[in-house]
Amino acid sequence: MKGISYNQYGGPEVLEYGEVRDPKVGPDSVLVKVRAAAVNPVDWKCRAGYLDGALEAVFPVVPGWDVSGVVVQPGPAVGEFSVGDEVIGYVREDFLSRGTFAEYVAAPVRTLARKPRNLTWEQAAGLPLVGLTAYQVLTKALQVKRGETVLIHAAAGGVGSIAVQLARHLGARPIGTASEANHDFVRSLGGEPVTYGDGLAERVRGLAPEGVDAAFDTIGGDTLKTSANLLAPEGRLVSIADGGVVDYGGHYSFVRPDPDDLTRLAELAEQGVVSVHVSETFPLERAADAHRRSEEGRTRGKIVVTVDWPDETTR
Numbered sequence: 001m002k003g004i005s006y007n008q009y010g011g012p013e014v015l016e017y018g019e020v021r022d023p024k025v026g027p028d029s030v031l032v033k034v035r036a037a038a039v040n041p042v043d044w045k046c047r048a049g050y051l052d053g054a055l056e057a058v059f060p061v062v063p064g065w066d067v068s069g070v071v072v073q074p075g076p077a078v079g080e081f082s083v084g085d086e087v088i089g090y091v092r093e094d095f096l097s098r099g100t101f102a103e104y105v106a107a108p109v110r111t112l113a114r115k116p117r118n119l120t121w122e123q124a125a126g127l128p129l130v131g132l133t134a135y136q137v138l139t140k141a142l143q144v145k146r147g148e149t150v151l152i153h154a155a156a157g158g159v160g161s162i163a164v165q166l167a168r169h170l171g172a173r174p175i176g177t178a179s180e181a182n183h184d185f186v187r188s189l190g191g192e193p194v195t196y197g198d199g200l201a202e203r204v205r206g207l208a209p210e211g212v213d214a215a216f217d218t219i220g221g222d223t224l225k226t227s228a229n230l231l232a233p234e235g236r237l238v239s240i241a242d243g244g245v246v247d248y249g250g251h252y253s254f255v256r257p258d259p260d261d262l263t264r265l266a267e268l269a270e271q272g273v274v275s276v277h278v279s280e281t282f283p284l285e286r287a288a289d290a291h292r293r294s295e296e297g298r299t300r301g302k303i304v305v306t307v308d309w310p311d312e313t314t315r
Contacts, residue, residue: 003102004287005060009049012288012295020062023098023106030081031073032089032107036125036281037100038066039294039303040158046096047291057096063287064100064305065092067107068115068124078109086115088266090128090257101287103307113262116269123276126158126302131265131274133240133255134163137216138170141238141253146171148213151204151227155191156182156300159218159240161277164191169273172214175207177223182300185277201226211235217245224248277301283308 003020025031043063045051071085081087089112091100098106115124138144150167154160155176167174168190176191177200183193194203200223204212211232217224220242228237228248237250245252268274279301282290287305294303 001103002284003062004064004284005062006047007060009047009052009057011048012044012291014047015063015288015291017285017287020060020102023102023104025073025075025106026108027075027077028110029075029106029108030071030078030087030112032067032069032087032105032112033072033309034067034069034100034103034105034307035121035309036068036304036306037064037284038126038129038158039064039287039290039305040066040129041294041297042129044291044295051096055094055096059097061096062099062102062105063096064102065090066125066128067091067100067105068121069105072104075109080109081112087112088115088124088128088262089113090132090255090262092257101284101305103284108257110259111257111262113259113266116266118270118272119276120278122278122281122304122306125304126276126278127162127265127269127274128262129255130158130162130302131276132258132261133159133253134166134216135261135265136255136258137238137240137253138163138166141251142214142216142236144170144172144214147173149173149175149208151208151212151215151230152176152191152218153196153216153223153227154178154218155186155189155193157218158299158302160216161185161189161301162274163216164189165274166268167191169268175204175212179298185300196223201230204230214238215250217241217250220244278304280304281306 239245
């Protein structure tokens with residue numbers, strides 16, 4: 001099959017388009033015909049070798065953890081899905097090798113849920129990783145409650161944009177950091193935007209003089225320190241970007257596949273509670289360009305790679 005792979009760590013130039021090995025379908029997996037796969041910052045961080053201490057790379061590596069597609073072959077132990085089912089998945093294993101940037105992927109059923117019927121393939125592919133991250137942080141790590149004020153960093157990005165919508169759905173008041181160009185976008189999601197950078201703490205204090213009940217850090221470094229200083233006396237802090245959060249009494253969170261959580265997100269998408277903004281799409285063979293765009297760090301919503309199946313129509 002056709003796919004993207006890399007044989008060594010490096011920049012986007014190590015990504016090659018061509019023939020890659022066909023996936024083998026294990027007992028608890030299904031073979032998914034890929035329609036779209038989203039790009040996440042973790043993808044290029046893995047490609048660059050930044051996660052080598054945590055995830056073993058079995059070269060050649062097919063990158064990508066997000067997917068939307070159609071089941072074409074269930075494994076012998078699978079009863080949850082049938083041929084023709086439309087699915088989404090956060091297809092992460094504990095090593096790097098068998099990713100979603102290819103025509104097919106063998107996905108464990110523990111990583112999948114049914115695709116929201118109202119989302120396009122591109123939108124659906126952009127939901128799993130960022131949606132699960134936002135959902136697990138807000139509902140489990142931070143345990144956000146109705147009436148609380150939540151500070152969400154990079155609120156126009158993939159994780160942040162979903163977190164703002166979920167926080168509003170939970171009955172909380174989301175304050176989101178974003179560039180001025182993205183303030184209207186954050187407002188459209190239900191958040192109160194504040195410009196990041198110098199003076200951020202004062203701007204947030206202007207909106208929440210008593211401090212915030214919860215802070216969701218997606219950046220780390222000085223931003224994490226600022227978040228800790230903005231907490232109310234019983235405030236909670238979680239970071240997905242900086243393990244140093246524990247020094248401030250907070251928690252580090254790494255998203256995990258969970259079919260129940262993913263199904264709940266799909267339901268919320270179908271109810272119109274959560275939407276996925278796709279800023280740009282690239283064909284599979286231009287995955288390196290998609291990685292370059294993601295590395296610029298200025299994406300509103302999601303960047304998505306699509307697989308062209310000329311014999312079929314897409315929706």
